[in-house]
Amino acid sequence: MERLALIGVSQRRGGVEALTLWSTWWQNHAPAISTLAEEWVPILTCNRCEVVLALKEGLSLEQVRQALIPPQLPRGYAYLGEAALEHLARVAASLDSVNPGEDQIMRQVRQAFEAAQSAGSVGPLTHFAFQSALRIAKRVRREVELAPAQTSLFSLARPALEALLPRPARVAVVGTGKMGSLAARSLAALPGIELWLVNRTPEKAQALAGSLGARFMPLADFLEQPPQLDALVAATPVEGLLDARFFQKQAQLRVAVDLGMPRNILPEATKGVALFDLNLLERLGEERRMRLRADLAKAELIVAEELEQVMVEWAERAIAPAITQMREAYRRTLRELVGQRIEPELLEQLAHRFAHFPLKGLRGLARQHGPEAAEVFLRESGLLEVGHV
Template sequence: MERLALIGVSQRRGGVEALTQWSIWWQNHTPEVAALAAEWVPLLTCNRSEVVLALKEGVALEQARATLVPPQLPRGYAYQGEAALEHLARVAASLDSVNPGEDQIMRQVRLAFDAAQKAGSVGPLTSFAFQSALKIAKRVRREVELAPAQTSLFSLARPALEALLPRPSRVAVVGTGEMGSLAARSLAALPGIELLLVNRTPEKALALAEALGARAMSLSDFLKNPPPLEALVAATPVEGLFDQTFFQGQPQLKVAVDLGMPRNIVPEAARGVVLFDLNLLERLGEERRARLRAELARAELIVAQELEQALVEWAERAIAPAITQMREAYRRTLAELVGERVEPELIERLAHRFAHFPVKGLRGLARRHGPEAAEYFLQEAGLLEVGRG
């Protein structure tokens, strides 16, 4: 478990500027992780840029961070062992999100794991870490009411946006990826809203528009001739997509929500418009976090309970080969002592019976001091071949 590491930065833990720098770096560079890690899973979303690693023997956490994070980037955070697993579990359970309880994060974690599996960079340790984190997240979501379904980052802005907009109003959602689609579905539920969905690939916008009773438009057509709007929601990966020229042509625009990473809206250009950028959304998220203090405490308790159980499971899994060898040593010894006088099936049962109490002790030793301590005990007792287990 000590080989498990997590290195990254998030909007909530590092701020928008740090996340922007990391996101741009990861989009344009392939980190040389193969020399450092036997397994790795990138977790890249609009709110975090992280990589989960199974470090190779002899590679220290700080060595990995120094290699993966160039000097011009913010240092971010780095966790190892149990701390790395705990952070991943809190991420999957949406406890580390800007908006606690947003349900798409668990899906993003699962998709990141699936993508790494297809790429062939997953192994036993990262597989165990992600499966455990997702299991913990499911229990948190099942037992603690942090947020209703379809809660997203946009949910933080929706109440104010709804109050500010006249009826009827035309609202454009630019970008129909996961974040934009959640915003569109939320807006479609509001009365008096004419919804326009804009995407670089118009077919994707059209499919969602048909489901929501909205209109669709290509991004190129929208930028050339945008219709009059009362509100704009931007959720694309394009920096500075909406500048002063765009806002000067929108005298009726009252509210803009920038969900993009990097920033889609040039802040200085949006004067006279109520702008919900990531910094403001983060403050609203912290206010909501304060109101959820009791529920979050219950969720953290579940994470702690499940994490302890996961570590027990990993320790037992890690020493399973050593236990098998110990039972085999008992079987060989019994066979040598009794020879052909006893049936092989009885020898097998006796070997398991004699190993029962030592196995219980070994599991306790592994839980308290790690699987290495249990293997060392077996080696010293002559019950485990060095280099195996």
Template sequence: MTKSDTPKSAPTSANSTSANSTTDVPVAQPANGSAGALQMIGCSHHDASVEFREKVSVPADQIDAFLGAFRNRFPRGELVLLSTCNRVELYAASPDPSTLDRRAFADFVANQQRLNSDDVLHQMIHRSGPEAVEHLFTVAASLDSMVLGEAQILSQVKQAYQQANVFGSTGPLTHAVFQAANRAAKRVQQETTIHRRRVSVPSVAVGEVVPEVFDSLADKRVVLCGAGEMAGETLRYLKDAGARDICVLNRSRPRAIELADQFQCESDDWEQLNQRLVGADLLIGTTSAAEPIVSAATFAQIHPRRRGKVLLILDLAVPRDFDPGIDDYSGVYLYQIDDLEAACTRNRREREKEWPKAKKIIAEETERFFHDLNHRATGPVIRRLRNQALEIKDDELVRLNNKLREMGIEEAAIKEIDKSFDRVVNKLLHPPLASLRDDAAEGHSRGLLEALRHLFNLGDD
């Protein structure tokens, strides 16, 4: 890869397509099973201010107490709480949906967070049934994230589900839907390139530029200049890439120490920059300095002391931290912010091209989820009805066949009578079972499942 080919990143922005957008693939409704319909109440960076998100967010050390309060309020309910810096979403279900309607849900959140219930209703979006399920799948697949395709959200969804599992606030429906969400997210990862296109400057710099120069960072000396937000993000990618020898330098030494401690690396005085440059393999600039922190003249004095050692320089700063003239020296590879941002823009456009394909996967997985859910609800009833009909048929055939044999009727004729009984049973069962399957595809809206249970005395699941 040449410097002009290096991936680049433009400023990140919210997704251009809302998670509420409709798809062409129809989705079934949930069966009226023991868990009721899934509900979600929540807010995110798309629809709520930071101030409101801060009011409803639940710190990690208080999530168990929150789940416990929900269980006390709705003893048979299920709840998974997803609380991140960009979103707060509660996914719940109850065997009796009337006890956990939108108002009751909002009242619970308002009471826990000491907010006005009407404010919660106004500022937190409520979704139920297919809309709630499709939204969860969209979130898990990182199609609703501030940065489309960012990888962190799926692990956050998994952690939220796992914590609810450990606490004991999950149940049949939340188990099924969160496992299905993981499957949907994996499909998006495997069948699209959304997660393979880096769209931030640090991720492109470390993930795509560094491998073009170094096979590994494990044995490389890294000097990072600056201790702000860009430096922190860069450090995270460096650690993920296996960098072990990292030194943070900043004009404010306390800030350098704080950042270095956070990532378990070294820090040094700003005045040691030139000395650190002598042995560096990778030099990264993220400061806000008005002038280059390393001029061409300064580097001219340092270069001979490096004895031909390769130096990769990633200048992520605006204004630039390193004099462009440094790139003229042998063994030096300098990538500046414009190179990286151009690559990020290309990557983001490529991600956006994959959006329709990813949304189609989400729609397919939502349809699959409800198909499986409805099948689990109707399957036992269909089996019991068939078995009941077959038992009645078999009892009658035993009595009839005994009489027919006493009358000397040939076995071939008896077998034909048996087949006729089978056809009669199948024809009688076909209309109610076909209607039940159609009703399941429509979310059991006509109540045929319960009607069949009562009409034929089939009992409960």
């Protein structure tokens, strides 16, 4: 567990600009992680850029951090061992999200893990870490109602957007990826909304539009001749997609929501339009976090309880080979003492009985001081072969 590391930056923990720099660099200059880690799982979403690693022997967290992240980027954060696992669990449980409780983050963590599995970069340590984090997240979601289903970053802007809209109103969602699709589904539930979905490629967007009773428009046509809108939601990876020229064509536009990373909407282009960008959404998220203090405290307690149990599981797993050798040492000693005078079944029972109390002590030693301490005890007692790992 001491080789588990997590390095990254998130919108909430680093700000939009830092996240934009990290994400852009990571996408364009994929680092040679294989020279630094035996296992790795990147988590790349619109709100975070992180990588979970099993460090190679002899490399420190700071060495890997400096090798992975060039000095011109914001420093970000880095965790090692139990702290890395705790952060991963809090991310999966959506406790570290801009909008606490949004349910898509657990899916994103699982999808990142599955993608790394397919790429062959998952090993025993990262597998244990992700399975444990997702199990913790499921318990948090089951026992603490932080947010209703389908809560997303857009949910922070929806109340204000709804209050600003006339009825009927024409609203466009530009980009129908995960963020855009969630926004579209949320808007489609409002009465009196004529919903337009806009995307560069038509297939998925047209299918979503059909399921929501919305209209579809190709991105190129939308940018050239957009319909007159009352509200706009942008959720694409294209910086500055909607500029002053676009907004000059929108005489009745009242509100725009920019969920894009990097910014889809240039703030200086939106004169007279209420703009909800990621910075404003982050402030709204912190206000909601304050209102959820009691529920968040319950969730954090669950994470702490589960993490303690996970560390016990890891310690016992780590010393399992040593325990096997200890039992074999008892069997060998008993055979030397009694030879063929007792039945093999009885000899096995005696070996387990003699090993019972030392094993309880070993597990406690591993929990308190790590599996290495338990192995030192066994080695010094002559119950573990020299060189055993």
